[in-house]
Amino acid sequence: TVGAADKPTRRPSPRAARPRELKQERAVRTRQQVLDAAAAAFAERGFPAVTMLDIAEIAGMTKGAVYFHYANKEALATAVSEEFYRRLPLIAEEVGKAGLPPLQAVAELLNRTALAFRDDTMIQAGARLQIESASINASLPEPFVGYTESVTQLLDRARSAGDLPSHSAPDALGRVLVAAFFGAQHISWRLDQRADLVTRVREIIDAVLPMATS
Numbered sequence: 086t087v088g089a090a091d092k093p094t095r096r097p098s099p100r101a102a103r104p105r106e107l108k109q110e111r112a113v114r115t116r117q118q119v120l121d122a123a124a125a126a127f128a129e130r131g132f133p134a135v136t137m138l139d140i141a142e143i144a145g146m147t148k149g150a151v152y153f154h155y156a157n158k159e160a161l162a163t164a165v166s167e168e169f170y171r172r173l174p175l176i177a178e179e180v181g182k183a184g185l186p187p188l189q190a191v192a193e194l195l196n197r198t199a200l201a202f203r204d205d206t207m208i209q210a211g212a213r214l215q216i217e218s219a220s221i222n223a224s225l226p227e228p229f230v231g232y233t234e235s236v237t238q239l240l241d242r243a244r245s246a247g248d249l250p251s252h253s254a255p256d257a258l259g260r261v262l263v264a265a266f267f268g269a270q271h272i273s274w275r276l277d278q279r280a281d282l283v284t285r286v287r288e289i290i291d292a293v294l295p296m297a298t299s
C-alpha cells in the first residue's frame with residue numbers, strides 16, 4: 086500500500102483567477118482595444134468621417150461590443166482626448182526625473198514631445214480632435230495651457246539658476262516655444278506625415294534658446 090509518506094505532496098495550485106476577475110480583465114482589455122481603434126480612426130480620417138462601425142472593424146469587434154463600452158462617437162472622442170492630456174504631462178514628468186539642468190530639460194521635453202507626436206497614435210488623434218472640436222458635440226479638455234505651464238516652469242527654474250538672463254520673460258518664451266511646437270507638428274503632419282517633426286523641433290530649440298540666453 087502507498088503510505089501517506091509516499092504520497093506526492095500536492096502543492097496547492099496557484100489560486101485560479103476567479104471567473105469574475107477574468108471577466109473584468111477582459112472588459113478592461115476590450116475597452117482599451119476600442120479606444121486604440123478610435124484613436125487610429127480619428128487620427129487617420131478625422132472625427133466627422135469616422136463611424137462607430139469603422140471603429141468596430143478596426144478593433145475587430147462587433148458594433149455592439151463598441152457600444153457596450155462607449156455610448157457614442159462623442160464619448161470616444163472625449164476619452165481619446167482625455168488620454169492625450171494624460172500622456173502629455175507624463176512626458177514632462179519623465180523629463181523631470183532625468184535631473185537635467187533646466188534649459189536642457191526644456192530641449193529634452195520638446196524633443197520627447199516631438200517623438201510622441203511622431204509615433205503615438207493616441208497623441209496624433211488628440212491633436213486632430215482639438216482642431217476638429219467645433220464639429221464635436223462634447224466638451225474636450227482645455228488645450229495648450231497645461232503643456233505651456235510645464236515649459237514655463239522649467240524656464241523659470243533656468244532663470245533662477247542664472248541659465249537665462251534675469252531680464253528674460255519665461256512666460257513669453259514658454260508661449261513662443263509652445264506656439265512654435267504646435268505649428269511645427271501641424272505643418273509636419275500636413276507636409277510630411279510627421280517624418281521631419283523631430284528635425285523641425287530641433288530647429289526651434291536651436292533658434293530660440295540661444296537667443297534667450299544672450
Ligand SMILES: CCC[C@@H]1OCC(CO)=C1C(=O)O
Nearest residue numbers: 212215228229232263266267
Ligand atoms: C505640445 C504643444 C501643444 C499641443 O500640441 C497639440 C495640442 C492639441 O491642442 C496641444 C495641447 O493642447 O497642448
